[in-house]
Structures are given as structure tokens and as C-alpha cells.
Amino acid sequence: MSIADFFDSGFKKRNEDHFAAIVRVAMSDDIITEEEKAFLDRLAHKLNISEAEYKQILKDYKTHPINPPTSYDKRLERLFDLARMVWADHIEGEKQIRMLIRLVVGLGFHSKNAKYITHKALDLVHEEVDLDTFMDEIKHMNR
Known part of the structure; x- marks a missing residue:
């Protein structure tokens, strides 16, 4: 693994954790409204979260650390x-x-x-x- 790959994977992981923390906030009332979903969709795109990662994070957002x-x-x-x-x-x-x-x-x-x-x-x-x-x-x- 090159140094660039190491930093890219670390950056990717931070983005996923950041996204999961925001999902956790959105889920604090146990639902994600349509407005929150639209916001999460845009945020996932901005953070380069793939569709598969997005679905996994929505399912298991509590497994990501809050950083x-x-x-x-x-x-x-x-x-x-x-x-x-x-x-x-x-x-x-x-x-x-x-x-x-x-x-x-x-x-x-x-x-x-x-x-x-x-x-x-x-x-x-x-x-x-x-x-x-x-x-x-x-x-x-x-x-």
C-alpha cells in the first residue's frame, strides 16, 4: 500500500465516520424525515459515500465511532x-x-x-x- 493509498483510506474512513455521526443525529428522534433524507443524500454525495456504503451506514450507524x-x-x-x-x-x-x-x-x-x-x-x-x-x-x- 502506498502512502497516498494510506491517506486516501484514512480520509475515506473519516468521511464515513462523519456521515455516520450525522445519521446518528438525524436518528436521535428515531425517524429520518424526507427533508433529512434529502440532506443525507446530498451529504453522502459530497463526502463520496457510495450507495452501498450509504445503505450500510444507515443500517449500522451506531457501529461507527463519533469523532x-x-x-x-x-x-x-x-x-x-x-x-x-x-x-x-x-x-x-x-x-x-x-x-x-x-x-x-x-x-x-x-x-x-x-x-x-x-x-x-x-x-x-x-x-x-x-x-x-x-x-x-x-x-x-x-x-
């Missing part, structure tokens, strides 16, 4: 990606915002701040800011 990003910057990058997916596909609505709030908590943000962070993130992606601006604005929300 939230360990650094604050990595959490902000994932939040940026998730908020952009919600906004770009025009799926934003009350249900999607609730799901994004749950994902924010799943990323490791404090539940007391999740609603505020979610709304700020969506405001920033509506303004079409870049990642650096997004991260700076979220880090300094309380100025």
Missing part, C-alpha cells in the same frame, strides 16, 4: 460546509434549522449556544462570505 473535530477551527470548517449545503440547496426552513442546530451540538458546540451559532452561520452563508471570514465572524460573534 467530532478536535480543534475549534475544524469544527468551524464543518459548520461552514453544513450551513452552505442547507443554504445552497434552498432547503432552509424550520425543520432544517432544527436539524442544523442538532448538528451544531453534534460538532461539539455547547447546546446553550447552538441556536445562536446556527443562525449566525446561516446569515454568513447568505452573505456568501469565504471560509476565513466565516471563521473570524463566528469566533468573534460577541464583540
